[in-house]
Amino acid sequence: MQLPMEGAAILVFCFLFVHKIYSTELRTISDSSFLADGDTLVSAGGIFELGFFKPGISENRYLGIWYKNIVRTVVWVANRDRPLPGASPLVLKIADQGILGLFHTTSMIWSSNTTASGNATPRLLDNGNLVVIDQNDEDIWQSFDYPTDTLLPGMKLGRDYVRRKEWSFSSWKSSEDPAPGKLTLSVDTLGYPENKLRQFYHIKDNASGWKPVLTQPSDPRDTYNMCGAYGTCTIDKYQQSCNCMDEKRFVPENQKGWDTGDRSGGCIRRTPLECKSGLEGLSSTMVAKVVRRSLVGRPGS
Numbered sequence: 001m002q003l004p005m006e007g008a009a010i011l012v013f014c015f016l017f018v019h020k021i022y023s024t025e026l027r028t029i030s031d032s033s034f035l036a037d038g039d040t041l042v043s044a045g046g047i048f049e050l051g052f053f054k055p056g057i058s059e060n061r062y063l064g065i066w067y068k069n070i071v072r073t074v075v076w077v078a079n080r081d082r083p084l085p086g087a088s089p090l091v092l093k094i095a096d097q098g099i100l101g102l103f104h105t106t107s108m109i110w111s112s113n114t115t116a117s118g119n120a121t122p123r124l125l126d127n128g129n130l131v132v133i134d135q136n137d138e139d140i141w142q143s144f145d146y147p148t149d150t151l152l153p154g155m156k157l158g159r160d161y162v163r164r165k166e167w168s169f170s171s172w173k174s175s176e177d178p179a180p181g182k183l184t185l186s187v188d189t190l191g192y193p194e195n196k197l198r199q200f201y202h203i204k205d206n207a208s209g210w211k212p213v214l215t216q217p218s219d220p221r222d223t224y225n226m227c228g229a230y231g232t233c234t235i236d237k238y239q240q241s242c243n244c245m246d247e248k249r250f251v252p253e254n255q256k257g258w259d260t261g262d263r264s265g266g267c268i269r270r271t272p273l274e275c276k277s278g279l280e281g282l283s284s285t286m287v288a289k290v291v292r293r294s295l296v297g298r299p300g301s
Contacts, residue, residue, distance in 0.1 A: 026039055026041045026042065027041070027042065028123055029041060029092065029093060029094060029122045030094060030119075030121060034093040035050070035091065035093070037052060038052075041092075041124050041130075042068060043124045043126045043128075044125075045126040046068055047067065047128070048124055048126065048127075048128045049068040049124070050064070050065045050124050053074065054086060055172075055175060056176035058083075058177065059085060059086035060083035061084045061085070062078070063079055063090070064077045064078065064178075065124070065143065074150075074178070075148075075152060076130070076143050076147070077178040078143075079109050080148060080172075081179055082109050082110065084109065089105065090102065090103070094120055094121075095111070097115040098116025098134065099114060099120075100114075100120070112132050112141040116134040116135070120132050120135075120140065121133050127153060128143075128152045129143055129144045130142065144156070145165060148169065148170070149169055149178075151185075155167065157169070157185070157187055158187040158189075159189055166186075168186035168187075169186070170185075183197060185198075192223075192224045198211065198212050226263070226264075227243075227264075228242075228264050228265050228267065229268075230246075230267040231245065231266045232244075242263040245267065249269060249271075250267040250270065251270050252265070252266075252267055253265040253267060253268045
């Protein structure tokens with residue numbers, strides 16, 4: 001099949017972007033059914049819808065997802081880094097090889113960057129996830145893998161080392177600009193994983209960097225292995241301390257480390273369990289008493 005000439009292609013798009021006097025609520029998008037200006041793609045239960053919007057008083061337009069029956073709260077933006085002027089004609093459609101693409105005249109502004117062997121169908125789910133499904137009814141792309149500033153139930157935060165995916169969130173620059181702002185929420189995987197909210201700031205020497213503004217866990221007692229096995233953590237005003245859960249039965253495994261602040265070794269039993277004879281929980285002295293009693297009355301005892 002030959003591609004149309006440039007002039008013919010522009011003519012096709014001119015007809016496509018004729019100003020609409022009505023809007024349509026779609027349930028799906030196909031290679032013959034486009035999402036044009038004024039249209040929305042609605043989830044099956046009518047909870048979320050996808051369409052074009054202008055944030056605040058801005059004249060720029062974006063493709064986004066928001067709650068349908070609540071005061072418009074945008075939860076996901078596709079082209080947050082590529083705003084389009086308000087008068088620009090836009091269309092969302094399935095392009096060649098199953099790619100979901102956002103087009104401005106003849107230019108693709110944003111796409112799902114996926115391929116499918118056959119037909120592909122975009123659907124908006126009732127949890128706010130925009131998915132592209134292939135002919136085998138399998139997801140080949142989903143908006144939940146590319147979050148913006150809103151964490152919805154079912155989304156992930158962190159890193160998948162097997163699929164080499166990472167999920168993080170960033171604020172809008174302003175109420176009129178959904179481009180990534182100064183605040184980010186991500187999982188710090190250096191050491192024990194922690195959720196961290198960071199703020200980008202400028203240092204006096206004109207360098208730049210990230211400044212942590214919130215770290216999880218916020219309570220030291222939630223830190224992994226703070227007091228080790230059989231240890232408990234208590235905080236009295238501004239001071240925290242570790243103790244063995246039962247000081248009559250347990251003592252620090254490393255008393256020197258415990259005294260210098262390293263309590264990760266935890267506690268051990270004062271009297272080791274006697275497990276060899278099957279009498280778990282009994283000390284060697286108690287085992288000896290049990291053995292003696294069992295021998296009483298036997299021949300030769």
